[in-house]
Amino acid sequence: MLTLYVKTGCPFCHKVLDTGRELDVSFEEKNIVDDTVAAELVARGGKRQVPYLVDSERGVEMYESADIDTYLREHYAKQ
Numbered sequence: 001m002l003t004l005y006v007k008t009g010c011p012f013c014h015k016v017l018d019t020g021r022e023l024d025v026s027f028e029e030k031n032i033v034d035d036t037v038a039a040e041l042v043a044r045g046g047k048r049q050v051p052y053l054v055d056s057e058r059g060v061e062m063y064e065s066a067d068i069d070t071y072l073r074e075h076y077a078k079q
């Protein structure tokens, strides 16, 4: 399962969500406007920054929209 921490109005998040749509990849979205979710993100990744991807099947977690974009294209490209 892919989880994406996002924030309403975040252009970097939109970039990743656009890539997901392009690749037919769906995310469980968690929005850090909710303080509980923000705290969960900081506990998980170490800082309050979105987007943040969690790929639980591969045990991969990362910040940085460009890195997430590259990762999705490498591992979730359409066949």
Ligand SMILES: N[C@@H](CCC(=O)N[C@@H](CS)C(=O)NCC(=O)O)C(=O)O
Pocket (backbone or CB within 6 Å): 007, 009, 010, 011, 012, 013, 048, 049, 050, 051, 063, 064, 065, 066
């Ligand atoms: N270089 C980062 C920049 C990410 C970034 O600046 N995210 C902003 C939101 S657009 C953020 O997390 N700000 C902290 C906050 O809103 O609490 C990326 O490309 O992912």
